[in-house]
Amino acid sequence: MPRNLSLISKCILVSFGCFLSMSHSSLAQKLKKVKIGMFTDLHIATMHDGKERITAFMDSMKTAKPDFIIELGDFNTVAPKYTYAFDIWDTYSGPKYHVIGNHEMDGGYNLQQALARRNMSSSYYSFEKNGFYFIVLDGNDKKSPDVKGYQEHMNPPQVAWLKDELTKAKGPIVIFSHQGLGKDGIDNAEEVRGILEAHNAQNKKTKVIANFYGHIHYDRAEAVNGIWYVCINSMSYKWLGEEYGHVRYSDEVDKNFKWIKYTAPYKDPLYTVVEISPAGTITISGKKTSWVGPSPKEVGYPQDNAAYDIPEIRARTLKFK
Secondary structure, eight states, X not given: OHHHHHHHHXXXXXXXXXXXXXXXXXXXXXXXXXXXXEEOOOOTTTOTTHHHHHXXXXXXXHHHOOSEEEEOSOOOOOOGGGHHHHHHHHXXXXXXXXXXXXXXXXXXXXXXXXXXXXXXXOSSEEEXXXXXXXXXXXXXXXXXXXXXXXXXXXXXXXXXXXXXXXXXXXXXXXXXXXXXXXXXSSTTHHHHHHHHHHHHHHOSSSOEEEEEEOSSOOOEEEEETTEEEEEOOOSSEEEOOGGGOOOXXXXXXXXXXXXXXXXXXXXXXXXXXXXXXXXXXXEEOOEEOOBSSXXXXXXXXXXXXXXXXXXXXXXXXXXXX
16 A cells, blocks of 8 residues: 555656646746837828828738737827728737827827727736737826826826736736836836836846837937837937928928928838847847938937937847846
8 A cells, every 4th residue: 555655646746747847838938039010100190191101011010920019109199080090000900009199189189089999998008928018108197287288297096007017927028108218208207217127126037128119209229227218210200390390292292281391201101020039139120211301400400319310210139138
């Protein structure tokens, strides 16, 4: 009898060891490279060729075959005349995600209408793909209800939600937002970065590795205390402002798209494919075009950020630990 018990015990131990080995192997296999199709700041209401721009992105994704696509905000209002942009977006059959930008509520529309058209229950949410944990944030909260115009803020309920969400990750974390969380991001970016950095100090396997954002129409990537803050350039243009207005297209285009003269448009649409590897690399595919008409410099636009004000998304390979 003891001999039989010993044999049974050995079998149990061997089986348990195999289970642990298989479980560890499954977890290891779960984390694999993720491929993302990405663009931001289409500004369909500003551009006369917005339909062609988003169509070019969609056609490109048929070849790229990403795990999902995401647009980082300032896509479109829900005005009926811009329905075609949503219709084109909806043709993509794979997983697709929106980020709410500050211009989604232009023209008297509100957040609830913007969310409903995008089939979103909340402007901040999370999802998993290939073992990575993705968090989408909304930087449009009002710091004060009395302040008019655009605000760049995350309110206490959203910040509390973010803290809790970080604890749910089983793998590396990537954050998407319209306004960035870096040094020129939302007005309480320093508070949010402190939360992310505190999380990273305590969680080696579920670190926040990057924040991808748009809004300021730069091509830029900078690391702050071990986290990459990557600004994806606008699909359409660099905003210059009324003092730098210049008619770049036909009189008819200028008449029908009143804001376009205050931009420096990109001849071709800019978008990218981002690949994030468990080996510790973020690879951003490059895409370069040219200005339509004179460059910002040629119309006297300040050159303080000339290194980022370019008609290009530069190819980059970023390392993370």
